[in-house]
Amino acid sequence: MKHFDCAIVGGGMVGAASALSLAELGLTVVVIEKFEPKPFDSSQPFDLRVSAISLASQHLLEQLNAWQQITEWRLCPYKRLGVWEHENAYTEFSCQEIEQPYLGHIVENRLIQLSLWQQLAAHKNITLLCPESLTTFEQSEDEVTLTLSSQTLAAKILVAADGAQSQVRQLSGIGVTGWDYGQDAMLINVETEHVQQDITWQQFFPTGPVAMLPMRGNHASLVWYHQKATLSRLANLSNQQLQEEIKQHFPARLGNVRVIDKGKFSLTRRHANQYQHGRVILLGDAAHTINPLAGQGVNLGFKDVKALQTVVAKAIGENHCWHCPQTLANYEKLRRNDNLIMMTTMDMFYAAFSNSNPVLKSLRNIGLATVNKMPILKSKALAYACGV
Known part of the structure; x- marks a missing residue:
């Protein structure tokens, strides 16, 4: 049975970014994903699924060496955001107000994932299993044992980046609160x-x-x-x-x-009752889904990625046990309130309008x-x- 530092279920944008961010700390990472993104060709029509990538998310993608490839494919920067109900109450936000060259970029989700996958394939610390799927897992005091469709492996932590219907979250017994709009x-x-x-x-x-x-x-x-x-x-x-x-x-x-x-x-709207259960960590949509009113969904996921990297890096730098549940609990402390504030703000806008x-x-x-x-x-x- 193969042993890794981190096992990540889900190779989408957030899962792939978390794999690279943890591998950059010197950890061995395995990514388990059912579907591979199709290659890019400039003649392809634009995908339906796009995201408004914030400046903070761009900085993370730059850190992971994925942003340059995206710019060579296709994206669209935007400098202004207009919001109104009646024209006499028109409100416009501009990048000049925060002294930045733009507010963000509109990017197809698949291109973000594909660029990250190029980096996954080239990284010596990352093993990509695709097509592969999780059947079940068991936690022990020191590790998590994963039973996949074709093999068994073990890791010190298990990261759930498998979306809003997260199988890992359900197998962990973590409940959610929320509603349909x-x-x-x-x-x-x-x-x-x-x-x-x-x-x-x-x-x-x-x-x-x-x-x-x-x-x-x-x-x-x-x-x-x-x-x-x-x-x-x-x-x-x-x-x-x-x-x-x-x-x-x-x-x-x-x-x-x-x-x-x-x-x-x-x-x-879905919000996990906890982001961590022992050695299991929830990231992105596995932990929270938000009203897409302001396009903040994937940006919150990338903030999760950065927070987990920060927690693990700090523990390694201070020679502490980076994979102990007590250390991993710091991730939820960093992210839960921030996610909740953004989710509640979007709900208030939605209800008001x-x-x-x-x-x-x-x-x-x-x-x-x-x-x-x-x-x-x-x-x-x-x-x-x-x-x-």
Whole structure:
């Protein structure tokens, strides 16, 4: 039976980043993943799943030597963020307010994962098992024994980066709290009338916001929040019919679009009751799923990665037992409150803007207009969201 320092179940963006960050500390790491990302070709259409990568997440990807490859493939920087319900309460955040060249980049999730996988394959401390899957595991005082579909191995810690329906979390007996929002979100890849823009925006409606995320060239990713029945109807329309719906319901500033691809997903909030159980650690969506209103999901996951690396590095540097449950508990202390603050903030925005009460509607527009006149408040909120 092979022995490793760390076993990571899940080789997505967060799992791959955690593998590299721990391997950089000199630890031996095994990554267990069912599916390999398909190779990139510049002629491929844009994927539906994209993320707004913050400055803090970019810095982590640079540290892991994955960012340069992503820039050579494709991404789209944005410098401004516009938010409004009515035009007279339009609020815009700019990278100039935090003295940065941009606020972040819109990047396809698969390209982030693929670039990280290139680094996984080249790292001498990392073993990548794919296709492979976890069957079960057992914890002892000193290690975790994993039974996989084709072999058995052992590790000092087990990292769950296997998503919102985490098998590792369930096998660990860690419960979750949360709810479904009763809405879906539709992702729509479009070809745009306007060339690449430097702004991403959201307009709020009682049924949920509509948003535009700029992509390279004459392309964009649209996000449409609405009731499940409405989005089910929209998902069954032809691309031409959907274009007409977009023209009617999205702001005029979008311009004309041609629909290329579309898909929808449910909105849920889940928060693990604990991030650690003995030698098991939860990262990313395995620990928390957030309303995607501000695109913070993967950024929170990358913050988890950085926190775990920091905890382990500190213990190694101080010649302490880095894999003891007492040490690993420091990871949750670093991350739980920060994740909870971001999750609660997004829920407050969601609740406030989905209420059609005229008094509340007036108050939230006054609030947006007021924020636009308070540069110190704007810059502090923006810096926090960007991780700088």
